[in-house]
Amino acid sequence: MAELLLLAPFDGAVLALGDVPDEVFASAMMGPGLALVPDGDAHLLEVLSPCDGTIAKMHPHAAALEATGGLGVLLHLGIDTVGLTGEGFTVHAADGDVVRAGQALVTWDLAVARAAGLSLVSPVVAMQADPAHVRALVEPGTRVAAGTPVLAVAIG
Secondary structure: OEEEEEEOOOOEEEEEHHHOOOHHHHOOOOOOEEEEEEOOOOOEEEEEOOOOEEEEEEOOOEEEEEEOOOOEEEEEOOOOHHHHOOOOEEEOOOOOOEEOOOOEEEEEEHHHHHHOOOOOOEEEEEEOOOHHHEEEOOOOOOEEOOOOEEEEEEEO
16 A cells, blocks of 8 residues: 655644544544644744645635545644634635645744634644554654654555
8 A cells, every 4th residue: 555645734843633622623523633733933834735736625724635646635724713714824825726745835824823812733634534544653742844744644
């Protein structure tokens, strides 16, 4: 079976998906994965695509991608950030765009989410994937740089 590597979309600390302060993500209802927490002193965050693929749905606060090989990948920036209605997010991609791993998707002004009292915890999820086919490549609590492989998903 081939493996698809999912990369950290920004610099930050790895958090176990079960520790995400949102039951939908913490229960892995959307699929297995992990989350990242931006560095505490970060202000403007360039958010990168975690994989090669096509943007299935682009929102200011989230991107759903169809990765090469057909896997659905969800990147969700913060918790309850949909309520910001795009404020603090500059989007660099659109539905249907073909993107490469490491390509900028969004620039996120973290001050807006912080001022609203929202969590910056950002899940990266292999949508509807079999948890037995997904493995974390880094331990929770580890600080990673953008572009670091963080998840491996068996595909094919």
